[in-house]
Amino acid sequence: MGRLVDGEWQTEAQFADADGSFKRKDSGFRNWVTADGGAGPSGAGGFPAESGRYHLYVSYACPWAHRTLIFRALKGLEEHIGVSVVHPDMLDEGWELRTDFDGATGDDLYGLPYLRDLYLKAEPGLTSKVTVPVLWDKERETIVSNESAEIIRMLNSAWDGITGNTDDYWPQDLREAIEPVNARIYDTVNNGVYKAGFATKQDAYERAATELFDSLDWLEDRLGASRYLMGERITEADWRLFTTLYRFDPVYHGHFKCARNKLIEMPNLWGYTRELYQVPGVAGTCRLDHIVRHYHYSHPSVNPARIVPIGPRPDYDAPHGRG
Numbered sequence: 437m438g439r440l441v442d443g444e445w446q447t448e449a450q451f452a453d454a455d456g457s458f459k460r461k462d463s464g465f466r467n468w469v470t471a472d473g474g475a476g477p478s479g480a481g482g483f484p485a486e487s488g489r490y491h492l493y494v495s496y497a498c499p500w501a502h503r504t505l506i507f508r509a510l511k512g513l514e515e516h517i518g519v520s521v522v523h524p525d526m527l528d529e530g531w532e533l534r535t536d537f538d539g540a541t542g543d544d545l546y547g548l549p550y551l552r553d554l555y556l557k558a559e560p561g562l563t564s565k566v567t568v569p570v571l572w573d574k575e576r577e578t579i580v581s582n583e584s585a586e587i588i589r590m591l592n593s594a595w596d597g598i599t600g601n602t603d604d605y606w607p608q609d610l611r612e613a614i615e616p617v618n619a620r621i622y623d624t625v626n627n628g629v630y631k632a633g634f635a636t637k638q639d640a641y642e643r644a645a646t647e648l649f650d651s652l653d654w655l656e657d658r659l660g661a662s663r664y665l666m667g668e669r670i671t672e673a674d675w676r677l678f679t680t681l682y683r684f685d686p687v688y689h690g691h692f693k694c695a696r697n698k699l700i701e702m703p704n705l706w707g708y709t710r711e712l713y714q715v716p717g718v719a720g721t722c723r724l725d726h727i728v729r730h731y732h733y734s735h736p737s738v739n740p741a742r743i744v745p746i747g748p749r750p751d752y753d754a755p756h757g758r759g
């Protein structure tokens with residue numbers, strides 16, 4: 437992996453800071469596609485929702501990019517927003533647009549070899565991490581956003597007038613209540629697994645792993661009392677949690693040492709994961725082949741021999757028994 441500094445690629449060997457803990461950097465491109473092209477909560481305006489104008493660059497492996505694929509599917513946006521899928525191996529050159537892995541599409545728009553080239557096309561001389569997902573504007577040839585939490589809110593409603601799909605995963609009456617749930621899940625679960633996995637000091641690892649499982653215990657209780665995180669309706673909070681739960685046993689339990697127990701040992705969370713997986717459209721966004729390969733192959737500080745394990749492969753299609 438690496439980063440762009442003044443437009444030049446620099447490789448980095450370590451994921452953790454000097455104190456042994458992993459700190460995720462904020463995303464840099466924060467504009468919004470809106471129904472009328474007005475500016476969103478952050479960034480500049482001029483990105484109106486249109487069919488065929490925008491393109492997503494994703495990794496099937498990445499839980500943050502996975503959120504955007506789920507929203508694209510649920511909201512009927514497949515024919516309106518194209519997708520390019522990076523190769524699962526993220527090595528010294530960062531994300532590559534190679535096609536020698538099933539499902540890796542290469543760059544459908546420009547034939548660029550590396551994702552960093554897309555960032556440089558948007559802004560030559562850029563200093564930035566080069567992350568997925570990227571929401572790209574083909575007309576202005578620039579990055580609208582590389583922040584998944586904001587991209588899913590755009591997908592949730594900006595194209596509704598085009599698709600006629602008004603399903604709402606960020607309903608006005610739940611927005612305030614969703615925020616603290618998202619915040620705890622982001623910090624201790626979505627990002628918590630990375631903090632445990634990339635820690636290079638025992639205390640940093642134990643802190644992250646303990647907070648992670650405290651939160652999973654809290655969620656296990658919550659999902660014993662309620663079908664979804666916010667009650668009877670599926671919201672963005674559920675989809676944000678799902679992408680981490682889906683990866684838990686195949687990757688985080690072993691590779692990231694999130695090892696107090698497996699997800700399949702937590703009946704409410706495991707049934708809930710299966711239920712969300714079985715929502716029409718979702719399974720098609722889930723690629724365990726990319727996921728298992730990416731993590732085990734791309735983190736030499738965690739898995740230097742790059743051995744890709746043979747399992748486990750939970751049965752996400754088994755009856756979920758909820759509702």
Ligand SMILES: N[C@@H](CCC(=O)N[C@@H](CS)C(=O)NCC(=O)O)C(=O)O
Pocket residue numbers: 437438461462463497498499500501530565566567568569582583584585
């Ligand atoms: N805050 C970003 C995080 C995205 C992110 O960190 N993606 C990872 C893949 S799972 C990535 O591209 N990492 C490349 C790097 O850090 O160099 C979001 O949610 O969109």
